[in-house]
Amino acid sequence: MARIELRMPELGNEITEAQIDAILKGTGDMVSEGEEIVTITTPKVTMDLEAPATGTVLEVLIEVDDIVAVGTVLAVIET
Amino acid sequence: MAKSIHIDPIATRSPTELASKRIPVHAYARALADEHRVRGADALLEALRHMMVIRAFESGIASLKSTGSYGDLTYAYKGPAHLSIGQEAAAVGAAMALTPEDHIFGSHRSHGEFLAKGLAAIQMLGDNALTTIMEAHGDGALLRTVETHLPDESGRGLAENFLLMGLLAEMFMREIGFNGGMGGSMHAFFTPFGAYPNNAIVGASAGIATGAGLWMKSEGRDSIAVSMVGDGATGCGPVWEALNFAGMAQFERLWDNAGFLPVLFFFTNNFYAMGGQTSGETMSWDRLARIGVGLREDACHAETVDGTNPLAVADAVQRKRQLLLDGKGPAILDVECYRFSGHSTTDVNAYRTKNEIAAWGAVDPIGTFRESLVAEGILDTATADAIQSDVDARMNAVFMAAADPAIAPPPGLGSDGAGIGRKMFTGSETPPDRHAPEPLADPAKVVRIRKNAKKSRGGRDANGELISPLKAITLRDGLFEAILHAALIDPRIIIYGEECREWGGAFGVYRGLADLFPHDRVFNAPISEAAIVATAIGAAMEGGRPLVELMYADFIGRAGDELFNQLAKWQAMSNGLLNIPVVVRCSVGSKYGAQHSQDWSGLAAHVPGLKIIYPATPRDAKGLMASALASDNPVIVFESQRLYDQVELFQDGVPEGNYKIPIGVPDIKHVGSDVTVLTIGPTLYPVLEAADSLAGRGVSLEIIDARSLVPFDYGPVLESVAKTGRLLLVSEACERGSFAMTLATNVTRFAFDALKAPPRVLGSPNWIVPGADLEHGYFPQPFDIEDAVMTDLMGDAGHNRTGSRRWDDLALARSGL
Ligand SMILES: Cc1ncc(C[n+]2csc(CCOP(=O)(O)OP(=O)(O)O)c2C)c(N)n1
Ligand SMILES: [Mg+2]
Numbered sequence: 001m002a003r004i005e006l007r008m009p010e011l012g013n014e015i016t017e018a019q020i021d022a023i024l025k026g027t028g029d030m031v032s033e034g035e036e037i038v039t040i041t042t043p044k045v046t047m048d049l050e051a052p053a054t055g056t057v058l059e060v061l062i063e064v065d066d067i068v069a070v071g072t073v074l075a076v077i078e079t
Numbered sequence: 080m081a082k083s084i085h086i087d088p089i090a091t092r093s094p095t096e097l098a099s100k101r102i103p104v105h106a107y108a109r110a111l112a113d114e115h116r117v118r119g120a121d122a123l124l125e126a127l128r129h130m131m132v133i134r135a136f137e138s139g140i141a142s143l144k145s146t147g148s149y150g151d152l153t154y155a156y157k158g159p160a161h162l163s164i165g166q167e168a169a170a171v172g173a174a175m176a177l178t179p180e181d182h183i184f185g186s187h188r189s190h191g192e193f194l195a196k197g198l199a200a201i202q203m204l205g206d207n208a209l210t211t212i213m214e215a216h217g218d219g220a221l222l223r224t225v226e227t228h229l230p231d232e233s234g235r236g237l238a239e240n241f242l243l244m245g246l247l248a249e250m251f252m253r254e255i256g257f258n259g260g261m262g263g264s265m266h267a268f269f270t271p272f273g274a275y276p277n278n279a280i281v282g283a284s285a286g287i288a289t290g291a292g293l294w295m296k297s298e299g300r301d302s303i304a305v306s307m308v309g310d311g312a313t314g315c316g317p318v319w320e321a322l323n324f325a326g327m328a329q330f331e332r333l334w335d336n337a338g339f340l341p342v343l344f345f346f347t348n349n350f351y352a353m354g355g356q357t358s359g360e361t362m363s364w365d366r367l368a369r370i371g372v373g374l375r376e377d378a379c380h381a382e383t384v385d386g387t388n389p390l391a392v393a394d395a396v397q398r399k400r401q402l403l404l405d406g407k408g409p410a411i412l413d414v415e416c417y418r419f420s421g422h423s424t425t426d427v428n429a430y431r432t433k434n435e436i437a438a439w440g441a442v443d444p445i446g447t448f449r450e451s452l453v454a455e456g457i458l459d460t461a462t463a464d465a466i467q468s469d470v471d472a473r474m475n476a477v478f479m480a481a482a483d484p485a486i487a488p489p490p491g492l493g494s495d496g497a498g499i500g501r502k503m504f505t506g507s508e509t510p511p512d513r514h515a516p517e518p519l520a521d522p523a524k525v526v527r528i529r530k531n532a533k534k535s536r537g538g539r540d541a542n543g544e545l546i547s548p549l550k551a552i553t554l555r556d557g558l559f560e561a562i563l564h565a566a567l568i569d570p571r572i573i574i575y576g577e578e579c580r581e582w583g584g585a586f587g588v589y590r591g592l593a594d595l596f597p598h599d600r601v602f603n604a605p606i607s608e609a610a611i612v613a614t615a616i617g618a619a620m621e622g623g624r625p626l627v628e629l630m631y632a633d634f635i636g637r638a639g640d641e642l643f644n645q646l647a648k649w650q651a652m653s654n655g656l657l658n659i660p661v662v663v664r665c666s667v668g669s670k671y672g673a674q675h676s677q678d679w680s681g682l683a684a685h686v687p688g689l690k691i692i693y694p695a696t697p698r699d700a701k702g703l704m705a706s707a708l709a710s711d712n713p714v715i716v717f718e719s720q721r722l723y724d725q726v727e728l729f730q731d732g733v734p735e736g737n738y739k740i741p742i743g744v745p746d747i748k749h750v751g752s753d754v755t756v757l758t759i760g761p762t763l764y765p766v767l768e769a770a771d772s773l774a775g776r777g778v779s780l781e782i783i784d785a786r787s788l789v790p791f792d793y794g795p796v797l798e799s800v801a802k803t804g805r806l807l808l809v810s811e812a813c814e815r816g817s818f819a820m821t822l823a824t825n826v827t828r829f830a831f832d833a834l835k836a837p838p839r840v841l842g843s844p845n846w847i848v849p850g851a852d853l854e855h856g857y858f859p860q861p862f863d864i865e866d867a868v869m870t871d872l873m874g875d876a877g878h879n880r881t882g883s884r885r886w887d888d889l890a891l892a893r894s895g896l
Contacts (some may be wrong), residue, residue, distance in 0.1 A: 019549045021526055043548050043555065043724045044587040046526065065533070067549050 055079035099372040104383040107391035130167040135474040150475040163191040165419035168444035172392025174199035180302040184284035189277035197242040200272035206234030212271040247481035254490040259654030282315030290617020292342035303341040311352025320610035325409035338406020354430040368413035386416030515570040518595040527591030538726025548724040555723040557701035565708040576628025585630040612641035629665040647688030658711040673847035678811040681818035691788040693717040702740030719761035743790035751781035755799040759810035769864035804835035805872040814842035
């Protein structure tokens, strides 16, 4: 059992923050690696962030419309 | 379409072979008796007569050019004479198989194509339709002239005189010419007969015809567009771009109304391109039709046909036309024929033998066809001679009338001499005459639109702090809102560029549109800048209003002819008969170095005929884009990549509803008293910074944002300079030959008495844009602006320079910099 964090990724050196568009998985949901968990928008693109590992969503630390900086922990998955 | 096609590495890497359809060469073998039975004698006799008319017309021009006289006329014709003597069967054969609703786009050698199309249309249209068409053209002025000076008892005869007079008067640059004398020999056209603009740029008609085909498909018309260019045009990149565009896979796979563009690429193959021999010398292909296999398994239905026989050509065009109407296009025809006349009148035939000319003379299309009609008993020699002398007499009368300035006067240029200038732009805005179809989704539910609805309209919060571009409307959003509004109400607006759907445009301006509009409204184009612009022009000529994107201004070069010779010129060259309502967006880059960071707005401003805007704030971007999309003129929009995330700092906010800001009016962004600073594009922001710092030293800047380059109202600048007496112009373009230089020159002239110092242009230096880390030494920075204000305008000799520009402009100029 390990706790794995989903963080707001680096998206090139011009993008410092993004906004949460949608949260696709909630606390307690099972996810498999690569499954989409959160949709974010930067000024330039909209993209889905995928589960970094297979397991259960332990915590979701953001809400829709939050603006998050690069590196922010968005969710935690327990494998 | 992204994600709809799975590229399977196993399947795609399996061995196989590519086969293409075989290409028929001179397969036509129908007996004349059969043609006679199917088409009737009249059609065959008309084909012969139409060839005679073209030959007589061009022989008249040839005679004027070489001897200064023709029949009873003595006249110095000064214009070009690219004659198609010998090629008449190709033109007449094609026209026989086309309806007036099919549109041809021809070449520099187009008198024959134009006359053939016109004569065929006159045959097909009834007297009433002809009268309506002739009355409608130019308030009936040409028709009145023809009725008075070239009367004919039959409706068709009168219409033929109208056709010949309209063309010849155009060549002689007369007011009653089809295009008011603004086009001339290589360009004359008359759309009611389905003859669209003829182009002096080799191959340019291919892309424009493809755009016409695009719009015909969009409207579901039962007609085709024909690109009529020479064999030499197969060497032109834009022709290949057009061929590819017309057969894009998405037309069949992704568009609701499946089928490729109805475009016939009709190559009049006379074996020469000026002095170069295409097959055997300048081209790779041995036979032109082979190029079809370069693109498609069906080889674009390519065929080589006998261009000395009008019936072989008519048969082929008829068959291709049906394929095109069935959505199976594009199609290529390689129509082999021979030009007896020189390329132009300066041609001395140094590149071909007398023998060859004589051998083709023996299969002269007119003589051969006439003989075969006689042999078949369709025509007797006496009748044939009578037709010929009738044609000659008609031609002589037309030449006499067209040359007579009392009958056909030259166009008036106005008391100020600027008459041609007034034809460059139209003041009109033509609203849509129908509703756009319902969008694919409720716009309010589209993520982008939902988020924008929650954003602050202004760029600062109650405490005056800047708001994140994620929470405030940006310049990108301003453009989007204007485009969305226009696209929702106006079905004529189609949006395309290299990544306009899923990607949302190169810099996200279109994000959300793919959820609302099907592929025929928003689509991804190939990496074909020439075809993107050319097709937009063709679609606009047919009634569409394309909004196209070139990712970077640096790619303007790839669409140079299309922007500068086509988009800019057809309104004036058509004497205002055509409007070209195309909006071209291109971004001005940064951080990507020399080929991705150039402000080429001045290059575009140099060419007459384009309206040019360069907004720097979200509010201006939205209002100017709305004006661009409503305008009937071509507009180029420059957008700085550095400003896409810019929020509104100058006004309370960006209005939510739709509004227009007129193109051509500069805007005072900051009131001041000592120095007027006129900014172009993103230089507004470093100037604002400099203004803050200079204010601390007691120097007050009045900042005016140009917003538009063409047109440009000098009023606000002259008023400001009357107050300050000093002018700095700041732009990111290289200084040499830039638009800021033009502005500076004009202000110097118009406000000379008010000036305390000569206007100073601060642009980029005349060398390459360096990469990201060195850009600050290239584009004008706040320190450079302060230096220029203090030393050049305020005359502060003791000013301690802090910018990076320590060079000597005169010394640099001497070495080409
Ligand atoms: C882009 C461009 N390059 C060169 C020319 C000069 N030019 C005029 S006609 C011509 C030859 C074109 O050959 P082809 O397409 O075979 O037509 P043809 O003259 O044989 O009818 C050339 C090179 C031009 N008008 N446009
Ligand atoms: Mg040729």
